[in-house]
Amino acid sequence: MALDKEFFGPLTLHQKVEEPSIFKSDEAEDCACVLCEQKYVLPKSEKDMLTHFFMEHRLVIADVNQIADLPAYVRYWKSRFKDHDQPYFCTTMLLDSKPDGTKSKNEEYFLLSDVLPEDKELRSNLRQSKLEKLLDRQAFEREDKNYIKECLFCRYVSKDTRASYLNHLYEKHNFHIAKSDNLIFVDDLVDFLASKLEGLQCIYCEGLFKDRTILKEHMRKKGHKRINPNNKSYDKFFIVNYIGDTKPAQKSYPKVKKIDDNDSTIDSDPEWSEWTEENGPLITCLLCEHTEMEYENILDHMERQHEFYFTKSTAGMDFYQKVKIVNYIRRQIHLKQCLSCDTKFDDRKNLEKHVKETNHWTLRKEKWDQPEYYFPTYEDDLFLCFIHDDDESWWSNDEQEVDKRNSMSDSISKEMAMAVLTE
Template sequence: MDIPDKMFGPLTFQAKDKYKPSDDLETKCLLCEDSFNLSLRLDIFLTHLFDAHRCVIEDILNIKKLPQYLAHWRQRLKDNWLESIVPSVKIDGVGNTYFLFSDLLAEDKEIRYKLRLEHVLEVQEFERTDKGYVRSCLFCNHTFEGTRQEFVGHLSRQHNLQLGNAQNLVFVEKLVDLVEKKLRSLLCVYCEKTFTDRNALKEHMRKKLHKRINPRNKEYDQFYVVNYLEADKNWRAIEKQNDEYVSSTEGNGDEEYSDWCESGDKITCLFCGHAENDVNLLCLHMDSEHDFDFVAVTDRLDFYQKVKLVNYVRKRVHDNKCPRCGVSHPSFPLLEAHMVREEHHKIPDLTVFDQPEFYFPTYEDDAFLYHIDDVEE
């Protein structure tokens, strides 16, 4: 079956992502003074490790920020014997012993996870701020130029294609390429049923409300930051963990939580039921009515910490618990009176709310999160 070039939009050649890690710098061996350009001489470096130091690094191609990984171990082994930290194995028929760096070693697993998360957040920050992204729309003749998040917003607003909360996306270029490939193959991006022509596919996706990706398809997990926040846990495991937490606590549960998040198209105050269409007006309300200056109190927080703070405060207020001190109250009016009396319209220590459970998936319907970057300083 021949597929026409212009299936859901004009066919164009896309520029590659500009984000590039610094693996092309000269990096010292973790056990000696020899240096290697890892992007050009990785095979030589691995041979050097094996022959000169009897060391093997497992799954090295999937280690993000490799120079930093090697620098970590170089520092650790500077004052410690290799034999005292890294397990040894026999991997040939002669009986020679080699030292294996792998995630079976707790410290190795931790540094791999830490560097992977740093890499993902760096890529996401680049994608959020790079305004030079140029791409033709998947559905219309519009040639878009701006940030990747704005491109995702165009797909959502103009064509109702839902790829998820743009603030949670990463590796957007690869995600869009994958979606475009499925569309050009006449596959529904949700149920992945194949159709005979473009019009049949478009009508199916419109009528079945399938203009969204399938959350059960693990192929998409790589494109959402929440799947990198905890080692060995994706959003499904975190959601299950949070569901178990909610079911074990007192109160009405999360079935009423959405009532506290949105009021139609309006954004609801963190501390009461007041709602505004504009996030800046809402911040003025919180400042005047609750003595809570959102811009000032979150000045030192990054975007992800702000998201966690908003979710934390909403969840606590919904459960009639003071966000500042954690004291529970039988009803919201009593909680409100407590916060006014004790002047507890304040944020707690960072360690209280800067937790993975207060990031994206559990409370993703919170309208305030979509407008955090719109708050005027």
Template sequence: MAEASAHQQDVSDCILEPLSLPESPGREPVPVQDLSLPCMFCAQIYREAEKDTLLKHMIIQHKLVVADVKLIANFRSYALYWKKRFSEHPITEFCSVIRTNSEAPEDQQENYFLLCDVLPEDRVLREELQQERLRTVLEQQQHERSDSSFQRLCMFCNEEFKGNRSILFNHMNEEHSFNVGLADNLVYCNEFLDLLQRKLDNLQCLYCEKSFRDKNTLKDHMRKKQHRRIKAKNQEYDRFYIINYLELGKSWEEVQSEDDRELGDNNEEDWSDWEEHPVFAVCLFCEKQEDSTENLLSHMKDIHQFDLHKIKVQLGLKFYQQVKLVNFIRRQIHQCRCHGCQEKFQSKTELITHMEKENHISVLPERSVWDQPQYYFPTYENDSLLCNLSDSEEELTAHNEEIPVIGEDLSRLEALRQTSVLNQLVCNNILRQ
């Protein structure tokens, strides 16, 4: 019980999301500037915020309609490109002509020009701008992921957090049940939090967008209605999730709902270019890697005196119980804590030295400590050992006593059948007929 209590009390260093290998920090993000937008035909200039005014100007003054403007990643670059092209060649070489009032006299008819991605040149331009934006967004995301200077107050309790942004999001998820997904999937994090904070300051629910008279009423509403989340279909939040930048013209819903079977029209299966890459499993206690689970289990048994197979048989562990045990040990080792005595160390080297000296590697705490739902989730998202754990029932039953099978008393079952309500109803129906 003492071990379990110590484990539950120390929650300051808990892990709420899978770990991954460290990545090289990205370059400093390029600050976004309010660049001017040029008209594609004249010298008129508009601000970035006046894009709709520019589009209206080009329709009225120059009869140009740009299709799917919202899908253009960088409208300024797009406008500059076509401004140059229209100065070199007639617009009719690029645009479809739409004639209005076709039944009216010729002097009353007007021609409008449609610029869209049906034109291969326009399609290529849009895709290149999309790729350029994706590179910029990924650089920004990588900078935010590796930034240790993040500092911000929690929106719900005003507790201040410093360091990596994931600390704040994990706190809001754990303490306030407010979950916006993994922090690593977000970009422009400060703008995202600013938007949420403005809504709360305006006494507005983050999910249903309703406004309330005071903060307590808003808090009660969000708690009772389980509105401590954002609405996935609210496109206002799309720019803060990296999935919305992956493919041109596709939202996160469309990307997730794609069926890989629709990607190929050729029904012939050709696997000639398939290349098998070995997957290495990593030891629980050192950096040793093996290309098979059997070799890794042998290594841990011979070098660290940790026999996972023996533990599985003795405790009668099924597959998911083995998963929880492995994830528990992984997490303890990551946190430099001995899973045998719960003592904490400054480094992994000190921890392993202690465990080998005290023979604590093969000592497991009470089952209630590690057999918890939280350990269904991998400590390391690329932990291939989890995929190759044995799930053979024969190994378990071979080490357990045979359970005798006692035959049922058929005479008793027959008596129950004769006195059952269902049987009486059937008999009554037969007599009525």
């Protein structure tokens, strides 16, 4: 993979998002110092432990937040430091002060980092081991059909998959968290959202309100019926944050049970049951922030305003190729880079002017035909929902066709997961 590529975590259209942080386990675990028997409970006392390393042993661990399993990392180096002292493994640095700040010439400090091949391999192995467990957990959440949960907004009780539950939230209440295939620890996520609503707190802006009616109206009018991508509390629920900048997360399209509008099992709560939308969510142009409710209208906009003919450009391509095309364009536009020559610009207007003047609408296959573009650039990109093969409809009710696409998608997911684990 090219080293100069710029990667980023899950985005939401029109929102700026910081780089995702690598996962940290919330489970308490005892951990002894690498060079003495002082013990700490991680992750609660992580800062105290790292301070101890520096003050007592003059040891600094580089990029500690990028280590997938810090307790296992520390245990490994504790065993290795029994065989050799710090200078053998660490980069030695000379500073003009002691750990307490007292001035002193040429004081030695030690940096343990992945510059050392052994350390780099260790970090990679820990990451792979953690990722394997996470992918197993995600696979269970996708396949488990015994998820019982009451809707956040009405009395409907899901007794199927987690994907079915999320689909109900979206179809009945226009509440879109994310595609189920991009999520992990869905149970904890739903409980987290429920606690906010029970506390009369807006899920997006986290403002507090007097009662449910006022909260409901606020979230509807402000478009706050979604999670805030800038809120780092949600990072642990997105699989891409664990995979980081290696390869895309697993991607597939599981069958979702459709809920009948007249389902007698739904005993609506008067506080929330009317929270439905006659108008569906908006589709965003691939090249600017213009939105439309209809897919055909957004295609027409791109042709009139940008002279970009998506249908013609993707003629003869299959479903997965079109998905990669869309995600590639989204990424390039996000980075303000030309679709063809990768020239970077300060703003989108100059980028569009360049593309038009140079006729760089032609998309080079070696650029977009990469596994990373199976994964959506934006979590809420509804443009992807309207993509289908030229000779079929993505929304086909043909059970065999759905099974076929599921099978193809699962195969791709498996290939991408293996690519991640062997990176």
